[in-house]
Amino acid sequence: MLYTLYEAGFYVAAPLRAAARVTRQYWSSPLNPARETPVGRRLFASADLFANLTRRYGRPDWGIESVRISGVDVRVRRVEAWSSPWVKLTHFVRDPLDLRRAGRTAAAPAVLIVAPLSGHYATLLRDTVRTFLQDHEVFITDWSNARDVPVLEGRFDFHDYLDHVREMLRRLGPRCHVVAVCQPGPAVLSAAALMAEDGDEGRPASMTFMGSPLDARFSPTVTNKLAEERPFAWFKSNMISTVPLPFAGAGRRVYPGFVQLYSFMSMNMERHQDAHWRYLQDLMNGDGDSAEKHLEFYDEYLSVLDLTEEFYLQTVDIVFQQHLLPKGELT
Known part of the structure; x- marks a missing residue:
């Protein structure tokens, strides 16, 4: 159900995302005489930030030529x-x-x-x-x-x-x-x-x-401590969802990447909020180099993948809860 709601939110935001992209193109066009005005930069920056925050991030390119x-x-x-x-x-x-x-x-x-x-x-x-x-x-x-x-x-x-x-x-x-x-x-x-x-x-x-x-x-890290504080049944009940259509793996039970991403970001939420605010300011001030560095980082950071239910739960159990390998009990 969680995965379906997440995907529904993505599609519901599609008209707003499309409008933001059109706005971004309009206020960045060299044919627009008002694009360098304070109002023009503010509208462009706001539209660009919204479009980037709501788009889908796919597998990044290696970029090693x-x-x-x-x-x-x-x-x-x-x-x-x-x-x-x-x-x-x-x-x-x-x-x-x-x-x-x-x-x-x-x-x-x-x-x-x-x-x-x-x-x-x-x-x-x-x-x-x-x-x-x-x-x-x-x-x-x-x-x-x-x-x-x-x-x-x-x-x-x-x-x-x-x-x-x-x-x-x-x-x-x-x-x-x-x-x-x-x-x-x-x-x-x-x-x-x-x-x-x-x-x-x-x-x-x-x-x-x-x-x-x-x-x-x-x-122990924050991840380790969470695994120790919560019972195994909690992870199975709260962290697993079913892949919906139209994905090829529809019906597969997974630990969704977006749940992992939220977990990562929640540990440093203020830092990420400040980073996006600085990105907005850089766009409005015309600082393209700083804005580009922000995009490079978040294009990678926001690209996530799903793990199978069995792999995720066994890792929690074997590595972070029972510690079978260092105890010499892993079979």
Whole structure:
């Protein structure tokens, strides 16, 4: 019901959003002699802010066309190395001729960056990708939005996530390095442990964990504390909704991205309100550079994806409530 109401609100606001876009175009047109007047700037800024706040934010673009190595601009293209309905393993392929001009002739080590599946897209890590491209063959997990995966594709839970990580490491071959950013830490460590136990040649050469909740009992964040304060049944009753039509995953039970976004923003609501107020002031004052930086940040921040019910609830249970991995009880 919550998801349906959210979508209904989006469509109800469509006429106002269209009017705001027309107003924005009118007061930004070079043919409008009054566009630089205080009234014109105020109307343009107000319309632009409303249009941006009420529009739908899709999957952001990576925007990585090249990377500078040893003073040479090396072209980069994205290749799908492997995929399932739930993830695309994306390889950022560096142009071999450009690499030769940069003096890089030896084969670079491969690194798998496991992006978090916690509400935002993997593009949040584009700067991390750019940094690793200096010296590595970079692969990253680009997770799917659960609302776009048909119900016929089945479930996707914590253990499926672990299996996906294991399969990707195996396909990248021996001596691949793995970097787990935030949420995927427990699953990556578990996958590597299973691969080591099996003597799997695809087990990683090294593991790096960045801000991962390997043991959520230590240095608890606001998220950790919420998971401890609320019973498991509360999350199932209050945080899960059903994907409505016309999405491909209609009927799937999910933890909606917009709920996660509201949770993020509510922790720093005054900060976000101040940021939008400054953006409005920048537009009215003609400060295009500051306004552009605001848009770049929020175009990424407001782009969210849904998680499957089973993955979200199992993560809450296994990682943040029972702490099964650090206690040696995860099966």
